[in-house]
Amino acid sequence: xxxxxxxxxxxxxxxxxxxxxxxxxxxxxxxxxxxxxxxxxxxxxxxxxxxxxxxxxxxxxxxxxxxxxxxxxxxxxxxxxxxxxxxxxxxxxxxxxxxxxxxxxxxxxxxxxxxxxxxxxxxxxxxxxxxxxxxxxxxxxxxxxxxxxxxxxxxxxxxxxxxxxxxxxxxxxxxxxxxxxxxxxxxxxxxxxxxxxxxxxxxxxxxxxxxxxxxxxxxxxxxxxxxxxxxxxxxxxxxxxxxxxxxxxxxxxxxxxxxxxxxxxxxx
Amino acid sequence: xxxxxxxxxxxxxxxxxxxxxxxxxxxxxxxxxxxxxxxxxxxxxxxxxxxxxxxxxxxxxxxxxxxxxxxxxxxxxxxxxxxxxxxxxxxxxxxxxxxxxxxxxxxxxxxxxxxxxxxxxxxxxxxxxxxxxxxxxxxxxxxxxxxxxxxxxxxxxxxxxxxxxxxxxxxxxxxxxxxxxxxxxxxxxxxxxxxxxxxxxxxxxxxxxxxxxxxxxxxxxxxxxxxxxxxxxxxxxxxxxxxxxxxxxxxxxxxxxxxxxxxxxxxx
DNA sequence: CGGTAGATTGAGAGTCCTCAAGCTCTGTGG
DNA sequence: CCACAGAGCTTGAGGACTCTCAATCTACCG
Numbered sequence: 001x002x003x004x005x006x007x008x009x010x011x012x013x014x015x016x017x018x019x020x021x022x023x024x025x026x027x028x029x030x031x032x033x034x035x036x037x038x039x040x041x042x043x044x045x046x047x048x049x050x051x052x053x054x055x056x057x058x059x060x061x062x063x064x065x066x067x068x069x070x071x072x073x074x075x076x077x078x079x080x081x082x083x084x085x086x087x088x089x090x091x092x093x094x095x096x097x098x099x100x101x102x103x104x105x106x107x108x109x110x111x112x113x114x115x116x117x118x119x120x121x122x123x124x125x126x127x128x129x130x131x132x133x134x135x136x137x138x139x140x141x142x143x144x145x146x147x148x149x150x151x152x153x154x155x156x157x158x159x160x161x162x163x164x165x166x167x168x169x170x171x172x173x174x175x176x177x178x179x180x181x182x183x184x185x186x187x188x189x190x191x192x193x194x195x196x197x198x199x200x201x202x203x204x205x206x207x208x209x210x211x212x213x214x215x216x217x218x219x220x221x222x223x224x225x226x227x228x229x230x231x232x233x234x235x236x237x238x239x240x241x242x243x244x245x246x247x248x249x250x251x252x253x254x255x256x257x258x259x260x261x262x263x264x265x266x267x268x
Numbered sequence: 269x270x271x272x273x274x275x276x277x278x279x280x281x282x283x284x285x286x287x288x289x290x291x292x293x294x295x296x297x298x299x300x301x302x303x304x305x306x307x308x309x310x311x312x313x314x315x316x317x318x319x320x321x322x323x324x325x326x327x328x329x330x331x332x333x334x335x336x337x338x339x340x341x342x343x344x345x346x347x348x349x350x351x352x353x354x355x356x357x358x359x360x361x362x363x364x365x366x367x368x369x370x371x372x373x374x375x376x377x378x379x380x381x382x383x384x385x386x387x388x389x390x391x392x393x394x395x396x397x398x399x400x401x402x403x404x405x406x407x408x409x410x411x412x413x414x415x416x417x418x419x420x421x422x423x424x425x426x427x428x429x430x431x432x433x434x435x436x437x438x439x440x441x442x443x444x445x446x447x448x449x450x451x452x453x454x455x456x457x458x459x460x461x462x463x464x465x466x467x468x469x470x471x472x473x474x475x476x477x478x479x480x481x482x483x484x485x486x487x488x489x490x491x492x493x494x495x496x497x498x499x500x501x502x503x504x505x506x507x508x509x510x511x512x513x514x515x516x517x518x519x520x521x522x523x524x525x526x527x528x529x530x531x532x533x534x535x536x
Numbered sequence: 537c538g539g540t541a542g543a544t545t546g547a548g549a550g551t552c553c554t555c556a557a558g559c560t561c562t563g564t565g566g
Numbered sequence: 567c568c569a570c571a572g573a574g575c576t577t578g579a580g581g582a583c584t585c586t587c588a589a590t591c592t593a594c595c596g
Contacts, residue, residue, distance in 0.1 A: 099438040155384070158427050160385055162381055165430060166357075166390060169359075169436055173440040174361060176551075217440065221552090221576090225577080256363070538595105545589085545591095549587100550584085558577080559575080562574105
């Protein structure tokens with residue numbers, strides 16, 4: 001830590017420091033100044049809806065990389081919208097084998113299944129430092145009653161996430177290691193790009209090979225060898241926490257990936 | 269076909285014949301006489317809601333085993349509730365590899381993702397002859413607006429189905445062949461049991477080993493060898509289209525399966 | 537009795553996994 | 567300024583699990 005930073009720390013709160021050090025983007029105090037909505041990736045809401053969302057929101061929350069937002073098995077009582085950073089949903093078997101179900105990126109609604117699903121639960125863990133808007137579950141019914149349009153949006157989000165898990169199941173069940181890696185790279189790149197998070201042909205890529213392995217249902221070693229090969233073939237490059245698709249065409253073909261028209265998505 | 273049947277055919281419509289021959293249970297003309305609701309597996313609705321559902325329903329449909337209800341890629345414009353029989357959701361890669369995403373049993377809502385999901389679509393195929401209630405998608409928004417409680421129910425169903433796909437992803441990604449088979453047998457048995465479809469310790473089991481393989485992400489041959497072994501070990505038995513769990517404890521342990529308290533589920 | 541769908545089995549080949557080390561980079565402490 | 571520890575990435579080797587190919591067998595149907 002440099003002298004300047006140390007000096008700075010004497011006048012800034014530790015919390016704020018963490019923010020600076022990790023590049024965490026905190027949630028804005030009011031939904032009106034939400035930066036996510038300005039990306040154009042989300043469906044617009046009218047003033048009334050926005051006001052309701054604002055009232056629905058019970059606060060914000062910041063977690064550090066590696067923290068657990070929702071524990072497997074333990075119901076959470078809250079809903080969240082991920083505002084900044086990466087997280088993932090996962091399930092584990094009792095002997096520790098872990099499967100990542102899907103990654104959560106800014107704008108994703110978190111915790112909906114906790115309420116409804118009757119199977120065992122899933123956990124949610126932060127990949128990077130993250131900031132979230134918090135909603136209380138008790139008010140969810142109010143939302144459906146008062147603003148059916150928002151209820152409709154929530155159903156949309158639920159169905160969209162299911163579609164994502166569907167894709168991951170197809171990948172884990174029927175693609176080989178090479179195809180799986182290619183699929184994941186394409187999928188994440190496109191999602192981030194849609195959010196306007198691609199810069200100079202690259203996107204942030206904060207996950208490690210263990211995350212990739214747990215997502216794809218592969219071992220760490222085989223994941224490594226597969227990614228290494230794809231990199232040697234010049235298909236992609238991961239460096240300094242960023243991902244470049246050096247040959248998207250080839251990756252797309254390998255993965256049997258189809259680009260879909262980017263639709264706007266609801267944002268709560 | 270026996271003489272009696274041939275004789276009978278002369279006075280009955282072919283459609284009706286199909287019904288008889290396949291044991292198809294047709295949808296009742298009115299929701300008030302819905303047999304599914306009487307099973308006790310579903311959350312009760314009040315008279316107003318029931319009336320709305322009745323109005324929402326635009327008709328019924330019967331399909332034969334093997335028929336495709338919704339084609340991959342092609343949007344369907346309709347929603348369905350499966351009334352009787354088995355179906356499944358699936359996705360395929362362009363070279364034909366198929367992954368079954370989840371099985372659909374009586375009471376399951378079908379086609380919700382078609383509206384919302386932005387990835388490629390999934391197909392839906394009938395395993396047995398099936399009968400369905402049909403709803404027009406245009407009225408879905410009406411439903412949310414007029415009966416927020418039903419909108420809430422639909423979100424519930426969407427989240428519940430996602431939970432099921434989550435489980436299947438964990439299975440395909442992290443369980444070995446033996447565990448996968450054990451998991452599927454437990455899962456299907458419990459779901460059918462909950463619907464009151466277990467009789468004398470067995471449930472209908474109309475799927476073949478190719479279905480099992482496509483569900484679990486295994487090859488047909490390896491699926492066969494695995495199921496054969498479990499049967500030799502006395503864990504289960506499949507005969508005449510029915511499934512017996514001869515040793516549920518062992519299956520449960522193998523699969524790392526946890527029985528969950530059976531909650532009532534909404535029914536549209 | 538031939539034809540077809542589905543279940544079985546054997547054999548050999550691959551893909552993927554586990555075990556075991558090294559290597560690189562970064563932050564920490566002496 | 568360098569040794570050291572920890573996290574993450576890489577590589578090699580051998581073995582286990584699954585896959586593909588090829589038949590055979592059974593049950594049911596016309």
